[in-house]
Amino acid sequence: MFRGFYTVASGMLSQQRRTEMLTNNMSNANTPGFKADQSAMRAFPEMLLQRFEQQSIPTENNLRLPFNQMVGSINTGVYMQEAMPKFIQGDLRETNINTDVALVDINIPASAENGLPGTVFFTVREPGGDIRYSRNGNFTVDGQGFLTSASGMYILNDAGNPIQLSSDRFTISEDGQLTGENGETARLGIAFADNPQRLIKEGDGLYRTEDGAPLAAAFGAAGVQFTLQQGFVEGSNVDVSRTMTDMLTAYRAFEANQKVLQAYDKSMEKAANEVGRVG
Structure with missing residues (x-):
């Protein structure tokens, strides 16, 4: 009994x-870049x-x-079992907002660990200095001219530094090259996770690695193909x-x-x- x-x-x-x-x-x-959890x-x-x-x-x-x-x-x-995010591409939503950027997966190789495709992320930095990763491209420019996420985290370039601009009037090419109104240049720091299921999910659509080690750069990674679309955001895949x-x-x-x-x-x-x- x-x-x-x-x-x-x-x-x-x-x-x-x-x-x-x-x-x-x-x-x-309706959260940009959100990845739905799944379980069994x-x-x-x-x-x-x-x-x-x-x-x-x-x-x-x-x-x-x-x-x-x-x-x-x-x-x-x-x-x-533990809830695991489902890393499939969400629908693109056109916003016509200059600071919005969407990551578009084209060809992402499958992981040798589980046979599932990897994914690419924007690299952001928390106020405390910790590195996090996100698919949410709903960006803004703060009062000091730094490109930040909606929650106020710095968007990093490919050298791991915050991106500072003179205004929010800038352009981003499909390969992540950013050009400001007064000639500032930078390239968005896009990271590649071969097996994103090993990442630890946090709030606000953020992820971190288990050991704190940075992810590899997506630009130049073998077999990884993606583009960036300015004026769009990736919607949730729910x-x-x-x-x-x-x-x-x-x-x-x-x-x-x-x-x-x-x-x-x-x-x-x-x-x-x-x-x-x-x-």
Whole structure:
């Protein structure tokens, strides 16, 4: 009976986590460059049950020998694996805003680790100096003339330095070459992740490497082909209709587990209050 409680509770917790993940995807459906999370349900490792008994041997001293009786395997519940971003290209949205830039994947080689394509990122720097990576090209120019992300992080050039301009009237070529109104030049620092699933996802569409080491430069990387489009942003790759359907499925699965839990609870209450009652 208690085993049933644990199994049902694990099902409810996994569906709750899945619902939270899908809700986050839905809330970021209009966030530029956002990559939807995906997950899979997996069963906990099975356990092999054995019953320990003793068998009497008809001898003068009534010898009893222990032995194991095989019962069988049992599943110990379900859990949701770690949510992993889905790094596929989002739709391009034309904004006609000069500071908006979109990364467009053309040919990205597959990783030898998992067979999935890698991806390219803008390189940004946090106020504390830490390097992060993002697909959100919704840029702006701050009061000091630095090109920054929407959250105020510096956009870095291919040398790892912030880009300073005299105004927000600049042009960006398809190969990332930036030319300012007064002749300033820089090249956007685009990084390439061979296996982006190894990156750690943070808030605001930011990613970082596990060990803090910088990613390789995308320009000149073998087989990597991409362009930049000024006046566009890459939209989220969230499939809204599919996400809504998955949310309803997760909610119904949660409700089904909840009803089973209530049935277990009533059975335990009846066993505690009625079984063994002397009439």
